[in-house]
Amino acid sequence: MSYYLGIDIGTTGTRAVLVDGLGKIIGGQSADHEPISTPLPQWAEQSPENWWAAARLAVTGVLRRTGVNGDAIEGIGLSGQMHGLVLLDKQHQVLRPSIIWCDQRCQAEADRITRTVGYDKLIEITCNPALTGFTAPKLAWVQGHEPVVFGQIQKVLLPKDYIRFRLTGQFAAEVSDASGTTLFDVVRRRWSDEIIAALKFNRDWFPEVHESVAVSGHLSASVAQELGLKAGTPVVGGGGDQASGGVGNGIVSPGIVSSTIGTSGVVFAFMENPARDQKGRVHTFCHAVPQKWHVMGVTQGAGLSLRWVRDHFGGQEVSLGRLLKQDSYELLTQQAAQAKPGCEGLIFLPYLMGERTPHLDANARGVLFGLTGRHTRADVLRAVLEGVAYSLKDSFLIFEEMKVPVTQVRASGGGGRSALWRQIQADIFGKEICTVAADEGAALGAALVAAVGVGGFGSVEQACTQSIQLTNHTRPIAENVKLYAEYYEVYRSLYGALKPSFDTVTRLAASG
Numbered sequence: 444m445s446y447y448l449g450i451d452i453g454t455t456g457t458r459a460v461l462v463d464g465l466g467k468i469i470g471g472q473s474a475d476h477e478p479i480s481t482p483l484p485q486w487a488e489q490s491p492e493n494w495w496a497a498a499r500l501a502v503t504g505v506l507r508r509t510g511v512n513g514d515a516i517e518g519i520g521l522s523g524q525m526h527g528l529v530l531l532d533k534q535h536q537v538l539r540p541s542i543i544w545c546d547q548r549c550q551a552e553a554d555r556i557t558r559t560v561g562y563d564k565l566i567e568i569t570c571n572p573a574l575t576g577f578t579a580p581k582l583a584w585v586q587g588h589e590p591v592v593f594g595q596i597q598k599v600l601l602p603k604d605y606i607r608f609r610l611t612g613q614f615a616a617e618v619s620d621a622s623g624t625t626l627f628d629v630v631r632r633r634w635s636d637e638i639i640a641a642l643k644f645n646r647d648w649f650p651e652v653h654e655s656v657a658v659s660g661h662l663s664a665s666v667a668q669e670l671g672l673k674a675g676t677p678v679v680g681g682g683g684d685q686a687s688g689g690v691g692n693g694i695v696s697p698g699i700v701s702s703t704i705g706t707s708g709v710v711f712a713f714m715e716n717p718a719r720d721q722k723g724r725v726h727t728f729c730h731a732v733p734q735k736w737h738v739m740g741v742t743q744g745a746g747l748s749l750r751w752v753r754d755h756f757g758g759q760e761v762s763l764g765r766l767l768k769q770d771s772y773e774l775l776t777q778q779a780a781q782a783k784p785g786c787e788g789l790i791f792l793p794y795l796m797g798e799r800t801p802h803l804d805a806n807a808r809g810v811l812f813g814l815t816g817r818h819t820r821a822d823v824l825r826a827v828l829e830g831v832a833y834s835l836k837d838s839f840l841i842f843e844e845m846k847v848p849v850t851q852v853r854a855s856g857g858g859g860r861s862a863l864w865r866q867i868q869a870d871i872f873g874k875e876i877c878t879v880a881a882d883e884g885a886a887l888g889a890a891l892v893a894a895v896g897v898g899g900f901g902s903v904e905q906a907c908t909q910s911i912q913l914t915n916h917t918r919p920i921a922e923n924v925k926l927y928a929e930y931y932e933v934y935r936s937l938y939g940a941l942k943p944s945f946d947t948v949t950r951l952a953a954s955g
Contacts, residue, residue: 445517445899448672449883449890450502451684452494452523452602454479454543454706459501460886461509461516464899466910468881469511472504480540484952485547485797485805488540491529491605498606502670513672519610519662520893521681522688522885523603525623528581531598531608538592541602542581545707545743545796547805549580552587556580556625560641568638569622570629572723575797575805576743579625583642599648603681610678611660614650617680619687619737621652622728629736630717632729653680655731656896656903679896681889682731685709685739688855690731690888692879693911695904698850700842702835702868702876703884704858708745708793710800710838712738712847724801725841731892732903738847740800740838744809745831746857748793749775752827776863779824784870784923785930786822788813791830792937794945801837802938806949812937828864829927832871833934839872852876853913855884865915870923871931880912 445464451457453476460471474497480488506513526544531537542548556573557565565572573580578601586593600608601620608614621627621634626642626649628635639646653659658677667674681687685703689711692701700712714736717727725740744751749772753760757775764771794807811826842849852874858864859878869876881887891906893899900906 444515446511446515447890447894447899448502448516448519449886449888449893450498450519450521450606451687451886451889452498452606453684453885454524457494457497457501458883458886459498459505460883460890461505461511462887462890462894462910466891466894466900466906468883468887470505470509471883471886472501472508474498474500474504479543483548487543487546487796489527489543491537491541491602494602494606495609499670502672506671513670516672516676517899518893518897519676519678520889520891520896521603521607521678522684522889523601523606523620525601525620525683525685526576526578527602528578528585529600529602529605530585530592530596531600532595533597535598535608538595539585539589542584544576546581547575547797549575549584550805552580552583556583556642560638565625566719566721566723568628568635569625570717570719570727571625572803573625574799574803576799577623577625579642582644596645596648598650600650604650607660607678610662610666612663613660615659615680616650616652617655617657617659617682618652618729619655619731620683623683623726629727629729654733655680655682655686655892656733658896677897679893681892683728684885685711686728686731686737687885687888687892689713689737690891690903690907691884691886692853692855693907694737694853695732695907698848699853700849700851701853701855702858704745704831704856704864706745706747706750708742708831708835708858710740710835712842712849714738714847718845718847720841720845723803725838731888738842738845740835740841742793742800742831742834743798744793744795745834748791748795748809748827748831749857751795752824772857773861775824776828776861778821779828780863782819782821782825785926786826786829787817789818789822789826790930790934790937791826792934793827793830793834801841804942804945806945807938808945808948810937810941828867829871830934832868833931835868836871836931849874854878855882865917866920869917869919871927873919873924875919876917877913878915880914
């Protein structure tokens with residue numbers, strides 16, 4: 444039997460998943476990352492070396508857990524958090540901690556890129572505006588604030604592509620992840636020499652770019668021995684975590700849309716041809732399916748909002764979870780289920796890390812609105828779940844404007860595992876929610892892309908048809924749909940009313 448390995452370099456940890464030649468998941472193993480470093484407000488950094496350490500633990504762990512012989516693995520696929528900036532010097536050593544996707548320090552640089560290239564030209568070439576979360580503004584920040592580091596750059600990599608380098612000793616990128624750099628021609632699926640030159644970056648810093656299913660390197664002998672794998676095993680291009688997650692959820696044909704709640708939240712739809720939102724509220728990127736594209740809206744602090752509540756106010760659930768060997772998040776959502784839909788007017792804005800869709804505002808802040816003496820802890824917890832779903836609903840409205848069809852919504856991540864969160868999404872979106880039988884998302888997608896790349900399946904679509912099954916159909920409750928529609932209009936009004944205050948608070952915090 445042949446096997447395929449998918450490795451996903453997430454934000455909080457790395458996940459390795461093995462699938463067999465029929466696309467069936469054999470097993471998975473995770474390894475945690477160190478917490479995100481936030482040296483200053485709006486900063487977010489991680490160590491690429493820590494990613495590599497976690498990847499080794501996850502791979503050796505899944506082999507040990509499943510008992511699969513590493514020699515039987517025919518291909519490796521990579522997925523990873525998008526947009527992170529990894530800088531290497533001439534000795535291929537990491538120059539500084541990676542500035543990751545949720546870092547918001549680069550607004551001035553994003554604005555400068557827009558002025559330099561031109562907003563319309565950016566939309567024409569990259570299909571997206573220059574955003575603080577994307578890679579080019581981060582690189583421009585290093586250019587302006589750390590000139591010594593900037594002068595030593597030899598290679599610029601994305602997180603999963605750093606792991607590719609450690610696995611193979613080779614530098615490569617692929618189209619879906621490169622789409623999120625503001626340096627990539629998304630329609631023509633190649634680096635934009637025009638933008639790179641305009642920003643005074645060195646074209647040689649950026650590695651050769653491949654389609655996601657293309658073989659991009661082979662496992663080195665030394666790493667193969669360390670991990671218990673076969674030297675020379677092909678490593679395919681893989682995909683950014685959203686494109687890989689799209690494959691892992693079967694979002695490979697028109698009308699099927701995913702709603703994924705991880706650290707961030709993403710509403711993701713397949714496209715046969717690239718369509719742009721001229722306002723830049725959603726992102727159009729290359730898909731991991733060759734010569735196809737996807738569009739997605741992003742909530743910066745989706746699952747992060749619930750994690751923030753748990754970490755700072757959920758000590759009793761964490762302790763009880765350890766005692767009872769239960770998930771602390773499930774204990775929190777059990778309490779949230781005691782509150783009524785709409786939480787008697789308590790509304791949460793999940794802007795803990797600024798926001799992308801639809802506001803594109805690094806200064807946006809989290810808000811609990813409508814708090815009264817009647818509200819309980821359960822209300823606050825449910826309001827967080829509802830606020831994240833309201834934020835994701837913003838993307839569906841933009842998809843309607845773009846004429847992107849939505850016939851089915853597949854929930855994954857924390858929002859797919861929780862029955863309450865599935866129901867809240869169904870009621871707020873006004874659409875049936877279903878889940879896939881195996882919620883492995885990006886790691887599964889990376890493994891399936893690897894299988895296609897080495898000939899195990901004829902296409903990504905065939906791999907998804909073979910391996911993905913649906914379960915847990917959750918239908919909207921009519922009275923809740925009506926109630927949430929009314930509260931959603933209040934939710935939408937709050938950002939505009941509060942934006943001047945967000946900007947003032949950000950300025951005051953920075954000056955203090």
